[in-house]
Amino acid sequence: MERRRCQMRALRKRVELTSVVDRTDRISTHDVLAFVTVRNEIRRLPYFLEYYRKLGVSHFFFVDNGSNDGGRELLAGEEDVSVWATEASYKRSRFGTDWLNWLKFRYAVGHWTLTLDPDEFLVYPFCDTRPLQAMCDWLDQSGMRSLGSMLIDMYPRGPLTYVDYRPGQDPFELAQWFDAGNYMISKNPRYGNLWIQGGPRARVYFPDEPEKAPSLNKIPLVKWERRYAFVSSTHMLLPRGLNQVYEEAGGEKISSCLLHAKFLDTLIEKAAEEVQRREHFARGREYDAYHQKGQGPNGLWCEWSERYIDWRQLELLGLMSKGNWA
Amino acid sequence: MSLGFVMLAHTALGRAAQVAKAISAAGCPLIIHVDARVGPAFESFEKKIEQLPNVTLAPRLTCEWGTWALVRASREAAETLLQDHPDLSHVYLISGACAPIKPLAELKEFLGAHSDTDFIESVTISEVPWTKGGLSDERFTLTFPFPWKRQRKLFDLWVELQRLVKRKRKLPSDLAPHMGSQWWCLTRSTLEKILSDSRRDELERYFKTVWIPDESYFQSLVRLYGTKVESRSLTLSKFDFQGKPHVFYDDHLALLRQSPLFFARKIWPGANRLYRCFLEEQPSVAQISKVSAAHIDRTFAQASTRRTRGRAGMVMASRFPSKNTNNALTAAPYAVFHGFSDVFHDFARWARTNTGSRTHGHLFAPDRVHFFGGQVGYAGAVSDSADLRDYNPEHFLRNLIWNTRGEHQSFLFSARDKQQITAMLAGDRNANISVLTGAWALPLLRSGRAVEDLRQEAAVLQQREADFIEILNERQTRARARIWTLAEFLEQPLEPLQEIVDSLSGAGSHLLGELPEFKSMKGLPLFLQSLRNAGMNPHLAGEITESLTNSVLCQELARFG
Secondary structure (H helix, E strand, C coil): CHHHHHHHHHHHHHHHCEEEECCHHHCCCCCEEEEEEECCCCCCHHHHHHHHHHHCEEEEEEEEECCCCCHHHHHHCCCCEEEEEECCCCCCCCCCHHHHHHHHHHHCCCCEEEEECCCEEEECCCCCCCCHHHHHHHHHHCCCCEEEEEEEECECCCCHHHCCCCCCCCHHHCCCEECCCCCEEEECCCCCCEEEECHHHHHHHCCCCHHHCCCCEEEEEEECCCCCEEEECCCEEECHHHHCCCECCCCCCEEEEEEECCCCCHHHHHHHHHHHHCCCHHHHHHHHHHHHCCCCCCCCCCCCCEECCCHHHHHHCCCCCECCCC | CCEEEEEEECCCHHHHHHHHHHHHHCCCCEEEEECCCCCCHHHHHHHHHHCCCCEEECCCCCCCCCCHHHHHHHHHHHHHHHHHCCCCCEEEEEECCCEECCCHHHHHHHHHHCCCCEECCCEEHHHCCCCCCCCCCHHHHCCCCCCCCCCHHHHHHHHHHHHHCCCCCCCCCCCCCEECCCCCEEEHHHHHHHHCCCCHHHHHHHHHCCCCHHHCHHHHHHHHHCCCEECCCCEECCECCCCCECCECHHHHHHHHHCCCCEECCECCCCHHHHHHHHHCCCCCCCCCHHHHHHHHHHHHHHHHHHHCCCCCCCECCECCCCCCCCCCCCCCEEEEECHHHHECCHHHHHHHHHCCEEEEECCCCCECCCHHHCCEEHHHEECEHHHHHHCHHHHHHHHHHHCCCCCEEEEECCCCCCCCHHHHHHCCCEEEEEEECCCHHHHHHHCCCHHHHHHHHHHHHHHHHHHHHHHCCCCCCCEEEEEEHHHHHHCCHHHHHHHHHHHHCCCCCCCCCCCCECCCCCHHHHHHHHHHCCCCCHHHCCCCHHHHHHHHHHHHHHHC
């Protein structure tokens, strides 16, 4: 029932979208697609596109939520991108979920589909040698319809004000560090998904109110069907079976990580803007936290921070698993 | 000698054509069967194949997975091949997703040296470790008219029904059912005998309803006609825990080069580098040994273990063991010292020195996490915030043990600490717990506060300790627990401590010469009595007498003697 409601919302919200460039006729049957909502992210876009093209994404769907930094024009000029624009409320479309649900309903059926934020970078087992299509084929062969993931907040050593992110640059040259082993997991009985919290945001911003720490569980890759819908952001979706990306009998299923390039100098402007706009999750309390809690000399970095190397490191640390993909 | 190939193809025809070209170029005749379900892709495939010398196409059948049609297709194709090429001495069955991983000349040379050997994996049911889903000898004694892939429910229902009536089909006479990999290489004489078996129709009727006949038809018949059967496939293929074939990718190049076999299956169609290396370039000759074959086995066996058992004590986005699974809750053994810090000065340091274990302070203290050395965080960036810890104490401990795997961890515990963790400690077979009961009285004694003010607090501490001991004594407790009353301990402190040290450092550990330094116990018997007088019975401390505390005093005096 709730699934229907999500779909109806998506259907209703479609009127808020205006097509800017539609190149969807270039999509072929086996293409992996990516769906993204953006607002004033022009600095991030070049590397984002480059990264996912290299992994094997064939077509990008962007919903531009009122950018005025030229990002929309940049996207419209890319040959493998289709763009829709909207000025409507991000919050009331449940943080873009409704818009993207609609576009997927319309264009993604039968495709392996990534749903991403422009600061999220997917790392999966063997991603340095095997393209996304290889993993999607294998997931198909294994009868899996979705891939579990954990968001890993990456941060620089030192305050964000010292960072200068240039367009096209790999953000993890600057934000190289992450928390390797302070995550807490519980199960959400309603949707059957895991609820993961922890990382530097829990450690630094919410040590006294851990329940407010942001969710890090994500299901970014789904073989889309018409009856599917994300509930809120990409933390969980319906039908519930799609959230069963984990094994409960003791074994490990395959999983991935989303490296989160949020903690760059771009965040400083963003936080100031979002505190004003109140368009983010739970009244943007996260942005409040960044805004208010001053940055010490080390920023989010601490003595036990881990420097990022590659996917094998994440798999050894137990943040993701190859499952039985060998 | 001369070698011919039968290829069964149904997807990625572009790759199949490439392999066909390589086989043809090596001067080997090839007949290809393409599944009749393949649509328009077939035409372009046909075009690519036409030009190739010695390559023909077999009449197309619809070959659903695990059905008789696969056997029929390979049988008919092999028949044609043998007829068209009377000089062939060996026929090798491959699939469209196979690729040669050695120069074909090497394969020819190898077969030349084994001119009368049939290479086909052929083992009896009882010796097969890889039958999945509970169907082993039933493959041959039941019938399977419903396709497993499309009509799973009917398939299962039919199996159940036959089990109910205890069905046992009669096997064709003198046929001993054998199974093995579909991909074989047989000599002309064996293959001809199999193809011209006088009971062909009877066998066909029988194998048509056997489950997955393509893994048993040739494998069984070769036992009747083969003169020299070597039960192994020359094609490298690995299966996962569900019986699905593993796929090879570009990063398997080194591994494939180490294999002593000649073909590999399945290759991912997008594995450009593999196809380029094995079909176009002259494959470099790698050192092949028994060791490298074992390495290949291990790689794929590890994948199955990971998928079925996983890494103990690790919880993540794709592994969340439910409470009732039989797994260890943590990654490695660790020790808990309950009450000892109330009796001794700096017990943590003593424990570290004598057991080698990294001994933390009170990890579950109410104010904050007391990590080793008073640090504000620990391995894996675990925070010392009490709120974060108490938000999910089990995960806190699991994280700490996981992050420090490779180094034994211990921590101090007491009734004054947060107690939510006790159930997990008791349920974890990695926990080695030593408990001194009643030791909580000592800090109260030393506080110098009036007994009336302490009474309530003492009662609470004692109740907590009693609860802890109760769960440690429960039947389902998996932890290794030792419990002493304070009185028992004080009477002969060296023995329990030696026992703890032995249990942590293994037998043959050093004999303890020195005790940790006792804290003051002056006036303890009197203090306990006044608690009793105030209506609170500190029974967990045991019978503590003046002479006991005096003996402790004497030991301390002797130490500084």
